[in-house]
Amino acid sequence: xxxxxxxxxxxxxxxxxxxxxxxxxxxxxxxxQARNNMKAMKRGDQAFFYHSTKGLEIVGVMExxxxxxxxxxxxxxxxxxxxxxxxxxxxxxxxxxxxxPALANMAMLRQSRLSVSPVTAAEWKTICKMSEK
DNA sequence: GCCAACGTTGGC
DNA sequence: GCCAACGTTGGC
Numbered sequence: 001x002x003x004x005x006x007x008x009x010x011x012x013x014x015x016x017x018x019x020x021x022x023x024x025x026x027x028x029x030x031x032x033q034a035r036n037n038m039k040a041m042k043r044g045d046q047a048f049f050y051h052s053t054k055g056l057e058i059v060g061v062m063e064x065x066x067x068x069x070x071x072x073x074x075x076x077x078x079x080x081x082x083x084x085x086x087x088x089x090x091x092x093x094x095x096x097x098x099x100x101p102a103l104a105n106m107a108m109l110r111q112s113r114l115s116v117s118p119v120t121a122a123e124w125k126t127i128c129k130m131s132e133k
Numbered sequence: 134g135c136c137a138a139c140g141t142t143g144g145c
Numbered sequence: 146g147c148c149a150a151c152g153t154t155g156g157c
Contacts, residue, residue: 007155031140031154053155094156113139113154 002045003119004037005108006062006082007052015049015059018084023065025079026116034116038080039068047082048119048127050108057091058127060084088131102126 006026008014018024029035041047045064051057066081097103103126107117119127 009155033140056156111139112137112156115154 002040002042003121003124004041004045004047004064005050005058005117005119006047007050007108007115009053010051010055011053015051015084015087018049018062018082019087023081023083026082027071027073027079029077029115030074031115033114035077037116037118038078040118041067041080043067046085046124049084052115055091056094058088058097058131059091060087061128090131090133092127092130096130097127100126100130 013027026038029038041064043064043066047062047064048058049060049062051059061084062082063085064080065083068078068080071077071079097106098109103109103123106119106123108114108119111117
């Protein structure tokens with residue numbers, strides 16, 4: 001099973017909107033590295049939903065329900081369909097991610113501009129534990 | 134609002 | 146194919 005982290009600015013597309021929409025496409029990724037990560041996603045993979053710019057925290061967990069398909073707005077890029085599954089009891093702040101030694105090598109911390117990044121199984125577990133406080 | 138980091142574009 | 150200029154992302 002694969003694990004990922006996906007960023008969205010909450011004033012563009014928020015966790016609450018994702019929950020309300022149930023299954024919805026993840027749109028407007030215009031970065032090839034992020035696209036390649038989306039292409040690597042498998043149905044059933046899990047992804048953290050991160051609020052960037054405003055909030056700066058992981059707010060919950062989504063599931064990949066449909067693997068990549070061409071973005072009708074730009075054929076060079078792709079979409080995946082995602083569904084919110086579990087809200088975090090306690091959102092995990094960026095500052096807390098940075099402060100956790102176990103997460104020092106996390107892709108999103110090393111390359112902060114990448115909007116879709118892989119998460120290791122160990123990192124996934126660590127972050128889920130942090131959300132249970 | 135600023136700026137660092139990084140991606141993209143276009144001239145050569 | 147290189148690299149300078151420029152644009153964008155996203156934290157602070």
